[in-house]
Amino acid sequence: MESTMTTDRELTLTRIFDAPRELVFRAWTDPELFVSWIGPAGCTGDTADFDVVPGGAWRATMLDQDGGEHGMYGRYTEIAEPERLAFTFVWDVAEALLDQSQVTLTFADLGGKTEMTFHQTGFGSTAQRDDHGIGWTEAFDKIGPLLARSIR
Numbered sequence: 001m002e003s004t005m006t007t008d009r010e011l012t013l014t015r016i017f018d019a020p021r022e023l024v025f026r027a028w029t030d031p032e033l034f035v036s037w038i039g040p041a042g043c044t045g046d047t048a049d050f051d052v053v054p055g056g057a058w059r060a061t062m063l064d065q066d067g068g069e070h071g072m073y074g075r076y077t078e079i080a081e082p083e084r085l086a087f088t089f090v091w092d093v094a095e096a097l098l099d100q101s102q103v104t105l106t107f108a109d110l111g112g113k114t115e116m117t118f119h120q121t122g123f124g125s126t127a128q129r130d131d132h133g134i135g136w137t138e139a140f141d142k143i144g145p146l147l148a149r150s151i152r
Contacts, residue, residue, distance in 0.1 A: 019147035040138035
């Protein structure tokens with residue numbers, strides 16, 4: 001199941017994964033798992049460095065199909081494993097410094113499956129929101145198969 005809800009400057013995506021929520025949570029906090037799925041279609045995760053504590057920094061990069069590097073970073077604002085994770089998100093380019101957004105994830109236990117609700121706020125424009133919606137949706141398409149391999 002997938003659902004999307006948006007307002008002018010907010011994005012909410014919901015997915016159900018056939019995996020326990022501890023594993024879905026770990027896909028967001030384990031650098032090795034994170035680089036396995038981050039990025040839209042045509043992009044691959046490259047590096048990730050996480051200090052998963054409140055106020056801790058995170059940084060990751062992905063590569064596009066032409067080899068271009070796209071960095072992102074932020075700070076963890078809330079960690080309640082395995083129910084909730086929140087962090088700031090900033091693209092690592094000079095023009096993005098004014099466009100910090102906030103990501104909040106909730107992970108609901110559905111008896112062996114997990115409903116993940118992704119909420120991102122603080123976009124500078126609806127175009128930024130729409131771009132993120134496409135990118136996150138395509139990245140989330142990669143999580144299900146990754147989790148299935150991790151369970152085996």
